[in-house]
Amino acid sequence: MSNNCLLPFYKSTQKRLHDTLRNLANFTSVPSYVGMKTSVEKRLDKAIRRYLEKNQLKYRVDGDGDFHLVAGFPDMAIKARLIILKEGENKEILSLVAKYDGLYFLSDAEALQKANEWNRSKRWPRVYWRDGHFYGDFHLDCEFGFSEKLVEGAIHRFLGGAMQFLMYLEEESKKRQKEIEHFHLGFTKPSDLPN
Numbered sequence: 001m002s003n004n005c006l007l008p009f010y011k012s013t014q015k016r017l018h019d020t021l022r023n024l025a026n027f028t029s030v031p032s033y034v035g036m037k038t039s040v041e042k043r044l045d046k047a048i049r050r051y052l053e054k055n056q057l058k059y060r061v062d063g064d065g066d067f068h069l070v071a072g073f074p075d076m077a078i079k080a081r082l083i084i085l086k087e088g089e090n091k092e093i094l095s096l097v098a099k100y101d102g103l104y105f106l107s108d109a110e111a112l113q114k115a116n117e118w119n120r121s122k123r124w125p126r127v128y129w130r131d132g133h134f135y136g137d138f139h140l141d142c143e144f145g146f147s148e149k150l151v152e153g154a155i156h157r158f159l160g161g162a163m164q165f166l167m168y169l170e171e172e173s174k175k176r177q178k179e180i181e182h183f184h185l186g187f188t189k190p191s192d193l194p195n
Helices: 003-025 034-054 108-121 148-184
Strands: 067-071 079-087 093-101 126-130 133-141
Touching (some): 034 079, 034 148, 067 148, 079 148, 108 126, 108 148
Antiparallel strands (some): 067 079, 079 093, 126 133
16 A cells, blocks of 8 residues: 555645644734633632532632642641642643651651652652652643543542552651661661561
8 A cells, every 4th residue: 555645634734734834923912811711710619629528528728719638647747738729820720739747757868769769659649859848749731621520530539649648658757767766776787677
């Protein structure tokens, strides 16, 4: 079969691209996104509230319209402060951010290593170390449309991942704390540690 059968398709695609570029070159006004801003922002708010209320999660909304939650377990020294916010020029980007507060018992190098280990094996959330804290985040661009189910699913996966990282971080911090305590008791290497 000859590649010539694709030639008409290629030429028509090339012509459409050329026409589009010419039209863009002649384009002098910027479209108004005012209606879109209101629509996307309100729809995102509705989807976020619906998810939080359906799952009976306690939250507060600040003056900027950002949703704040605190997650953790009573017996854990580390807590996650979660913020669900709308960013972008038209508030079209759903941003989910977690800041993990507590005692880590990890050096900066160890913390970076733990963040890298997490990111190699997990997708939710992306984790990084900055200014002495772990952060997790995920962003969903809703500019060209979204469904409430998509937003709810993104929030659900993010919250689940944030809690998994919280448990991972707590476990790693306890291991490190135990190593530090044993080191101060005179044990110098992990093989010297009692079971």
